[in-house]
Amino acid sequence: MTVQVSESPEGTARIAAHMAEGLQPGDLVLLTGEVGAGKSTFARAAMRALGVEGAIPSPTFTIGRLYSGRGGLPVAHLDLYRIGSIEEEDPGLLTEYLDPRGVVFAEWPGGGSDELARRATRSRAVLIEHIDRDRRSITIRPPGATGASQPG
DSSP: OEEEEESSHHHHHHHHHHHHTTOOTTEEEEEEESTTSSHHHHHHHHHHHTTOOSOOOOOTTTSEEEEEOGGGOEEEEEEOTTOSOGGGSOTTTTTTTOOTTSEEEEEOOGGGHHHHHHTSSEEEEEEEEESSSSOEEEEEOOTTOOOTTSOO
16 A cells, blocks of 8 residues: 655646556556545546546546547546445446456445456555645555445
8 A cells, every 4th residue: 555645636647647557457446535635637647647638527427438548448437426336226337337458447436346346357446535725645555455445
């Protein structure tokens, strides 16, 4: 587990890009933290590091969006805030996003962390917490350590 402090959105982006260097097809990144902590900033920066180009809008109202990264790597960005429980949803709801040949970033996994992790080759958890108005604590748990007990 690593804990880093970001002083700005640009700092958060640097930490995300560095983490993305170690991602491989089949990886799942679970992003938790309070509203406004920087989950989307982190996901976008990591996706850019994987070669995603163009606009990366929030998937809040669509549940997920699919992108193509470097070398055609499938990259999915999920926002599960509106999903109460993955187990209670249609089993096929997330299938198109959970491609074992790609990388998935899931914001607000909530109680679905364990279910999502079972569908991935490797998973890691990123917890972003407010320290103060500008600074964030970013905890990255290594592959397999999803930290499912963390909120949001």
